[in-house]
Amino acid sequence: MDHAGTIQTIADALRDRPDIRALFLSGSHANGMADDYSDIDFVLVADDGATDAIACHWRDAVAQTGEIVLWWDRTTVPVLINAITADWTRTDVIILKPDQLGAHSQRSLTPVFDHDNLYDGLATAPAAIVPNQKKALYQFQEFIRILGLLHLAVGRAEYINGVLGVYHLRNLLVDLMIEETGAPNRGGVLHLNRLITADQKAVLLALPAPVPEREAMIAAHLAYAKAYLPRARKRARQIGVDWPERFEAVTWEKLDQTLGIKRPYTPEV
Template sequence: MASAMANISGLDALFLAGSLGRGTEDAFSDIDVVALAEPDRHEALAARWISALEDRDHVVYRRQAKSGQGLLVNAITGNWVRVDLHVLPRALFARRAKDTVTPLIDPEDIHGALPDSLPPARPDPERVKGIVTEFIRMMGLMPVALGRDERVTLVTSVELLRGLLRDLYIEQSAAPDKGGMLHLSKLITPAQMAVLESMPHPGPDRTALIDAHLRIADAFLPEARRLAARLEIDWPDEFEAATAAHIHRETGVEILAHAAA
């Protein structure tokens, strides 16, 4: 693929990224490639990339979308090889590090100017605040779904709440490049994974659904409080108290109070 992209007008460089670029791939890894070019060349480079990919294996799925100042192309071939191309302006590539990418085409040695590695990641206070408030909001919607007897919706709610607990764990990971969800076991601790695995997966039974919400809240809220304190984030006490009162008033269940105890 790199040879097919060589000498393309407007291509500044081409890098192997993701787990292959870091040298941490396994048999299930996809292929992540970063191309550097000015924005007016992004569409043409994406088209050339798909054409080169088609020459090697028929593309059965393709999705192309703007991604910030860049362009992201997801492709899957007939042999189910997953290939992602991210076309970026050169200036944005400075956020990478040498140990996160492998140069394929790099005539100006852009790779050589990168730092050796990225510093450990830290939790983003704004993102943590968003996760916490969304968790409380979704808990507050439980009485609505219960009142309407929307049990399938409540099953979905359990999975979304579990996802927020997962996101809270990921936010605490020091990995500079967190990759995707298919690398979850490399991002969170064994203890955190054990908690996620222990969470119930209820069917459309009212009692089981309420219990599942309670179990996830028991795991999420103390963890979120500790993280908020460490990051010096103001806890949404008023919102939590109003939501707890609302849930108790409508269902008789003291979910948030139980979790905070």
């Protein structure tokens, strides 16, 4: 079943249930950026929210689109249900009470059915995104912490764990790049191509691959440090976050003492 058929089938199964007041599309199917590989994100509004009864109705509706082979019922978020059918159509639904819908805006939703005209009462656009200073500081510190663990991984010859450290550094660099672009439609984790610039992609592609060998592991950590830390310092200045100067300094001192590694960039004064 194609996406349009899936959406129509689910809507038809739920439209006349008196305890379900509205169904909206969200994500890429709401903002016009969906492709053949997109999942289908829904927001369902029910009088009593994400009850077991509503979850049961939702499962019955999804089952009409195909055999359900994965069903995660409110496991990670109390109002979220994830499903995959046998043709690998992925559907996610957030189940809210009517008074919880206000966190959304008209720009982020497309009505499928809306018995109480809830859509008309939403803000036209979401509020401007304010940088999360606490999260940013945590990520800056986390990068330095993982970098500092390099001396431990080398000392124990834990090269497999060292490779995992490189992956963590890479994820933090990608997160930072996305913050730099300020992309409004983040989408899921598999939408990186539209979230970063060509120059940012070039930086990522030029970085060494993680290899579970001593010198390669050290070189990869240093390459990521050189790519990340100057950008992160610039971002910290932009959003008013005090850089963890002392933490970074003692980390480089430790790496110098144990591995003879020097800081691969010169901080701007």
